Amino acid sequence: MKNLKFILVAILAFATVFSITSCEEEDESTPGPLTLHFENRAGSSTLNFGQAYNNEAGESLTFSTFNYYISNIKLKKADGTYYTVPKDSSYFLIDGEDNESHEITLNDVPGGDYVGFEFVLGVDSLKSASDIGQRTGVLDPAGAAQGMYWMWNSGYIFVKVEGTSPAVTEVDGHFFYHIGGYGGYSSPTINNLKNISLEAHNSEKASVSKDAHPEVHIYADVLEVFKSPNSLSVAQSPVVMFAPQSTDIANNYADMFSINHIHND
Amino acid sequence: MLQHKTTAFFKPYLARSTISISKTINRMINSHKKYTASLIIFITLQFIAACNGEEVQPDISLFLPSNFPPPVYDISSNPITPEGFALGKKLFYDPILSRDSTIACGSCHIPFSSFSHVAHSVSHGIDDKLGTRNAPPVMNMLWHTTFFWDGGVHTLDLVPFNAIQNPVEMDENIANVYEKLRRQPTYRQLFTAAFGSEDINTQTFAKALSQFSLMLVSANSRYDKYIRNESGGELTAEELEGLALFKQKKCNTCHATDLFSDFSFRNNGIKEDLTVDKGRYLVTLNPDDMGRFKVPSLRNLSQTNPYMHDGSITTLEGVLEHYAEGVLLSETLDTLLQQPDGTLGIPMTSPEQAKIIVFLKTLNDIDFNKDPRFAE
Incomplete structure (x- = not known):
């Protein structure tokens, strides 16, 4: 009986706190949806798999895979404050082959004008080290994360770029870049998580309200993986996975995103 | 939506703010008494059904030996x-x-x-x-x-x-x-x-x-019973000598606690060329971890041969010989295997090695290997 009483008190207290929180949220301006649309690019053109592009080193590259994780999204308001998307609904896998995955629609975003976006490129360390119960949806190693997870070295692949190039003489001309590493669970190791911060240009803004559904068009340029600050040659390094060199590549792709334009329909 | 439902469900109780919470709860319990009763009957029926089944459920109570440290898995x-x-x-x-x-x-x-x-x-x-x-x-x-x-x-x-x-x-x-x-x-x-x-x-x-x-x-080897003062836990004079040597030679620095491992990663001098299997380095990319592997437990050694990460030593005699005179030098060799005078390994005479092996065999857990609950 005592135990039951305790549980009921706990539920009651929880419900009270919950109802108070929900009242506070209702006081804010009317929420609405906002979509982040990721367009994969190869320099000045849309990225098409099977088509050849040149990297900075002048090598011809034909891509077959370009996948990445986006997590922990924060939206920056014009007044400098932030709206943080609830952590549990803030993990997305952009799969180069799956067009639907390129659109991230955030629901119940508080109304207001948003001028910038922050997110983590990769799966943050807390989630990377989480228990099995949290590995659902895009984080399920046997589901959507298949091919984006190292079973032998518990961790997600944050960015995966694969393709072929006549410049590569090994493994049938293929190149593979599987970049991950969240800093290590019990011993420190490489951390290739990147905090991305994007600002809208030309005083564009995404105006969220119950009646409007703005869409932010973000470019992700795959050729940035191969340049600045470290020029990456597929001939010299056709395969980079969990290795020290991966940090050079992560430093390259840290600036592959940009906001191209915002629709306010 | 769930929030609203929850709030609505509790509204009547929340509204009676003048009544003490415990009184409210008592009412809730009373109103649910008949449900509780039927639930108990239901559970009882479930048990009867289970008992009538062909197989008797094995004992699945988790054995937490008193001589082990606190568990890690939640x-x-x-x-x-x-x-x-x-x-x-x-x-x-x-x-x-x-x-x-x-x-x-x-x-x-x-x-x-x-x-x-x-x-x-x-x-x-x-x-x-x-x-x-x-x-x-x-x-x-x-x-x-x-x-x-x-x-x-x-x-x-x-x-x-x-x-x-x-x-x-x-x-x-x-x-x-x-x-x-x-x-x-x-x-x-x-x-x-x-x-x-x-x-x-x-x-x-x-x-x-x-x-x-x-x-x-x-955790039911003769050694465990000895440590827990249980019947069947008698160790011979030679086995006790082996245990004393095990400690004296500092084997228990790495093979620590009654799990007989501290679960650290160490290079124990099996290979000179660490690139054959880089071990822990592959996970941490830290050069200090080249050729390091997790310290294994020493339980049930009589059934788990061969030994070492690569299975390169087939007998326990071979293992002790390795530590006494076969340790190979490499960049990350554990410092415990490097003596101040520059010699490698752990100085042990043949009789000492033999006694340590006698002790190690007290860690064999026959019950575990034959436990019908675990067999195919």
Whole structure:
């Protein structure tokens, strides 16, 4: 009986706190949806798999895979404050082959004008080290994360770029870049998580309200993986996975995103 | 929406703010008394039904030996149930987990050899492909901080996936394993019994296998009984001498606690060329971790030969000889194996080595290897 009483008190207290929180949220301006649309690019053109592009080193590259994780999204308001998307609904896998995955629609975003976006490129360390119960949806190693997870070295692949190039003489001309590493669970190791911060240009803004559904068009340029600050040659390094060199590549792709334009329909 | 429902449900109780909370709760309990009664009857019926079944449920109470440190795995996240354990056991011995249904977990982790692959330096997996490291025994997983020789996996729940997708072990796509299991009515029933839904997914699959492996507690050797002052715990004078030497030679620095491992990663001088298998380095990319491997437990050594990460030493005599005079120098060799005068290894005479081996054999747990609850 005592135990039951305790549980009921706990539920009651929880419900009270919950109802108070929900009242506070209702006081804010009317929420609405906002979509982040990721367009994969190869320099000045849309990225098409099977088509050849040149990297900075002048090598011809034909891509077959370009996948990445986006997590922990924060939206920056014009007044400098932030709206943080609830952590549990803030993990997305952009799969180069799956067009639907390129659109991230955030629901119940508080109304207001948003001028910038922050997110983590990769799966943050807390989630990377989480228990099995949290590995659902895009984080399920046997589901959507298949091919984006190292079973032998518990961790997600944050960015995966694969393709072929006549410049590569090994493994049938293929190149593979599987970049991950969240800093290590019990011993420190490489951390290739990147905090991305994007600002809208030309005083564009995404105006969220119950009646409007703005869409932010973000470019992700795959050729940035191969340049600045470290020029990456597929001939010299056709395969980079969990290795020290991966940090050079992560430093390259840290600036592959940009906001191209915002629709306010 | 759920929030509103919850609030609405509690509104009548919240409204009576003048009544003390305990009074309110008493009312709630009273109004639910008849439901509680029917629930008890229902549960009783369930038990009767279970008793009428063909098989008697095995004892699945988790053995937490008093001479072990506190567990590491959060058992509250995955409480062991008879149904979960039975499902985990079936999965453990089912080759359906491999690409061509030839290799089960139990193929390389055999119960009578403490769930190791006795007499195999490295194991032959699918298509008789050879691995690169010795299959370690599956025991006392509740206390492990990391898994595999290089500690690449940090939670027991994620361990099976590594073996399933490894091209030289089971070489299977895990989503495909779920598909194959879903096609079998038996598995759908077993998952429903264990987790209340026939949904076969990463959570239920992993938790079932963990429930089985968590139960594999080996702590009933003669040494354990000696330490716990239990009957059958008598050690001979020679065995006690061996134990004293084990401590005197500081073997227990690495083979610490009654788990006989501190689960650290060390280079014990098996190879001069550390690039053959870089070990822990592959996980941390720290040059200091080159050629380091997890310190294994010393329990059930008589059933888990050969020894070392690569299975390169076949006998216990060979192991002790290695530490006495076979340690090879390399950049990351453990400092405990480098004496101040520059000699390598642990100075031990042949009679001392023999006595330590006599002691190590008191760590054999015959009950564990023969436990019918765990056998296929």
